Amino acid sequence: MIATTIEEALRILTFQSGFNSAVVVAGTAALGLAGGTVGTFLLLRRRALVSDALSHATLPGIAVAFLVGAALGLPERSLPLLLAGAVASGVVGLLTVQALSRFNRLTEDSAIGAVLSVFFGLGVVLLSVIQNLELGGQAGLKTFILGQTAAMAQGEAIAIGLLAAGAALAVALLFKELRVLAFDPGFAAVQGWPVGALDLVLMGLATFVTVIGLQTVGLILVVALLIIPPAAARFWTDRLPALTVAAAVIGALSGWLGATLSALLPKLPAGAVIVLVAGGFFLLSFLFAPARGLVAAALRQGRLRLTFAERRALTDLLDGRPVAGSSALWLRLRGYTRGDVRKGGALTPAGQAAARAAARDRRLWERFLADYPALLPAHANWGVDPIDSVLPGDMVRLLEERSASS
Known part of the structure; x- marks a missing residue:
């Protein structure tokens, strides 16, 4: 039995376990790569917890989008509509955090805690309402909370992989601007750079990665793909280019290995498995990195x-x-x-x-x-x-x- 499991794991890891399985694993690896790349600049900008509020704020949008789709007679669990609802809700949550921090006496962490709790609570209430309605496809909404790669259709996996690769490419194209924003926003402002717009682009990329990772990792744990890979990579290097590449590699490996384990253990939530793999990389880095390891x-x-x-x-x-x-x-x-x-x-x-x-x-x-x-x-x-x-x-x-x- 153990030999069979190892053989199956090797087939999945080497993309020889069927086209659909290969697409899901590759898409999840691309998501991890994008999360590590974007997360590097979130970490340097000290915006890691904002992404946590962002992920939790997507739940009401998913529920509302499902209800709208049902009212319009759209196909059950229409992924584009659900992701659009998640984007809208996440953006509202992000703007709420910024408004509370700017126009109130609340510190940013207090604003994040308030928005995270209220939006997530609203989402849970809406999901409870949906469960009591006689609507098809409502059970599939739970996969957005903890993630389930097995529930991904082939087209969804391809779309997630392409979108994640696009997010990583956007970071590569804006690398110089994001580097200045991360290390010296004051200098960037003096030089006439649009700091506010660049910050908005960074948070937009974080929103993008968060939304496309909902079905794979789940809204509760998707923030881990934005935080853990760059945090682990930070133990290995001080140079930003190397840090970004290392975070991308750790994120991709976390998605690749996590999706493989999730396929072997379909009863376990995919998001938790992927995050545990990322946590393993963080632990190894914390212990054995030559520069900062314990x-x-x-x-x-x-x-x-x-x-x-x-x-x-x-x-x-x-x-x-x-x-x-x-x-x-x-x-x-x-x-x-x-x-x-x-x-x-x-x-x-x-x-x-x-x-x-x-x-x-x-x-x-x-x-x-x-x-x-x-x-x-x-x-x-x-x-x-x-x-x-x-x-x-x-x-x-x-x-x-x-x-x-x-």
């Missing part, structure tokens, strides 16, 4: 402590002071001592050279800190780093002259 930080801290203890033990031996047993063992393993220094052992030539270098660094660092105490925060590892690797040569020579004359 493990890398712990290793760096451990190396700093070990280097500090080693250099201190070397200078202690050079000055004739005793060292702890663990330090003595470490110096022996490093080849800096011959025998146990606590029982008559001595420094090797390599140990003597390292000890003299450590003593010189300590003396010059102490001179530097005495002369330039305000610069201490810039050299927090002064007890570990060789001074020649941190300060310019002329500064080191000046410190040596001052140290020799004192």
